[in-house]
Amino acid sequence: MDRRAPFFLVFAAIGFALVPAADADHRWVAVAVGCAFIVLAGLTALDSWSRHR
Amino acid sequence: MTVGLVLVIVVALVFDFTNGFHDAANSIATVVGTRVLSPRVAVAWAAFFNFVAFLLFGTKVAATIAKGVVEPGVLTIGVVFAGLVGAIGWNLITFWLGLPTSSSHALVGGIAGAAVARAGGHVLLEDGLRKIGVFIVLSPLIGLALALSVAITIMWIFHRVRRVERLNTGFRRGQLLSAAMFSLGHGANDAQKTMGVILAVLIATGHVAKTAGVPLWVVLAAHSAIGLGTLTGGWRIVKTMGSKITRLQPVGGMAAESAAAAALFFTSAAGIPVSTTHTITGAIVGVGSTQRLSAVRWGVAGRVVWAWILTIPGAFLIAWAVSLAVRAVA
Numbered sequence: 001m002d003r004r005a006p007f008f009l010v011f012a013a014i015g016f017a018l019v020p021a022a023d024a025d026h027r028w029v030a031v032a033v034g035c036a037f038i039v040l041a042g043l044t045a046l047d048s049w050s051r052h053r
Numbered sequence: 054m055t056v057g058l059v060l061v062i063v064v065a066l067v068f069d070f071t072n073g074f075h076d077a078a079n080s081i082a083t084v085v086g087t088r089v090l091s092p093r094v095a096v097a098w099a100a101f102f103n104f105v106a107f108l109l110f111g112t113k114v115a116a117t118i119a120k121g122v123v124e125p126g127v128l129t130i131g132v133v134f135a136g137l138v139g140a141i142g143w144n145l146i147t148f149w150l151g152l153p154t155s156s157s158h159a160l161v162g163g164i165a166g167a168a169v170a171r172a173g174g175h176v177l178l179e180d181g182l183r184k185i186g187v188f189i190v191l192s193p194l195i196g197l198a199l200a201l202s203v204a205i206t207i208m209w210i211f212h213r214v215r216r217v218e219r220l221n222t223g224f225r226r227g228q229l230l231s232a233a234m235f236s237l238g239h240g241a242n243d244a245q246k247t248m249g250v251i252l253a254v255l256i257a258t259g260h261v262a263k264t265a266g267v268p269l270w271v272v273l274a275a276h277s278a279i280g281l282g283t284l285t286g287g288w289r290i291v292k293t294m295g296s297k298i299t300r301l302q303p304v305g306g307m308a309a310e311s312a313a314a315a316a317l318f319f320t321s322a323a324g325i326p327v328s329t330t331h332t333i334t335g336a337i338v339g340v341g342s343t344q345r346l347s348a349v350r351w352g353v354a355g356r357v358v359w360a361w362i363l364t365i366p367g368a369f370l371i372a373w374a375v376s377l378a379v380r381a382v383a
Contacts, residue, residue, distance in 0.1 A: 007342075011194055011197070014190060014194065015191070015194060018187050018190060018191060021183060021186075022184075022187045022191075023180065023183065023184050023187075025323075026187070026188075026323065026325070029191060029195070030187070030191060033191055033195060033198060036198040037194070040198060040201055040202070043205065
């Protein structure tokens with residue numbers, strides 16, 4: 001079983017969880033990290049699905 | 054300049070040297086791991102780009118270290134000395150154990166420990182420490198996400214190519230460029246931490262005004278020390294970084310280094326002192342996970358993460374003890 005997608009979702013959650021702790025100038029970095037991992041989770045889920053089809 | 058001030062500057066440069074020595078692995082592990090360069094040539098390549106980084110980046114990270122970790126007023130010669138000894142001590146312990154920990158966080162932990170031993174916990178600056186703390190977690194994640202994205206893009210562009218050997222030759226050449234970029238980022242972010250320490254002690258002793266920037270001789274000395282440290286290399290950590298976390302092909306090495314370099318360029322320009330070690334480790338894990346998660350040796354990665362978690366407390370405790378000893382002697 002491909003565990004990458006759930007793993008990346010955990011990383012996305014960590015990114016979003018850090019948004020309130022980040023200083024105002026760099027809050028967008030935490031948001032961008034969260035969003036990037038959601039996209040990567042989606043891509044790896046599609047990759048896994050296409051390999052098993 | 055007093056003897057004490059000269060001694061602290063020398064110890065700061067020794068720390069910078071150990072930083073280059075300890076972190077040389079980050080710059081060259083992938084080029085050595087994929088056999089693009091021999092270890093000897095690889096360290097010379099990395100050391101050169103460590104040194105020339107001063108031409109391209111400012112000194113914002115130095116300002117964060119000098120003025121953003123503890124109240125600048127508490128940074129006496131004795132405190133900075135104890136902080137540096139704590140950081141160097143932790144670096145040597147983790148070097149001996151072959152663990153790729155962060156020299157930057159050892160420095161932050163050391164300075165914080167020495168300052169707390171001297172004046173109490175109230176001297177810690179919450180905003181600066183929070184910024185550093187958030188990026189302890191974010192920097193490997195940025196490295197991982199960027200490296201994975203670069204690797205996926207490369208695979209997508211070249212997936213129809215049949216002549217894999219020829220393609221690999223191209224990526225091996227590309228790795229020379231990506232290793233150079235990463236070494237530039239390493240020199241820019243890490244040499245500035247030493248500049249920050251020297252700037253802090255120059256301000257504390259009244260040799261430089263509080264609002265002044267980093268003097269040019271400090272910039273050149275810091276970049277020379279880190280370059281010389283890289284030139285002498287640290288082979289135990291190269292082994293962990295280059296092959297134990299995940300086996301790398303030239304394409305993976307290039308993706309990991311260029312992603313980590315991009316992250317370091319951004320953080321250096323933004324004045325955020327991040328760990329080059331954390332960033333490249335995240336990037337290597339990102340490349341490994343393009344295949345499947347089992348391509349990453351999670352036991353080794355987990356050991357590395359524990360060393361990261363213990364770095365600030367470890368350096369803090371050594372510096373705290375040294376600071377108390379310095380105070381008792383002085």
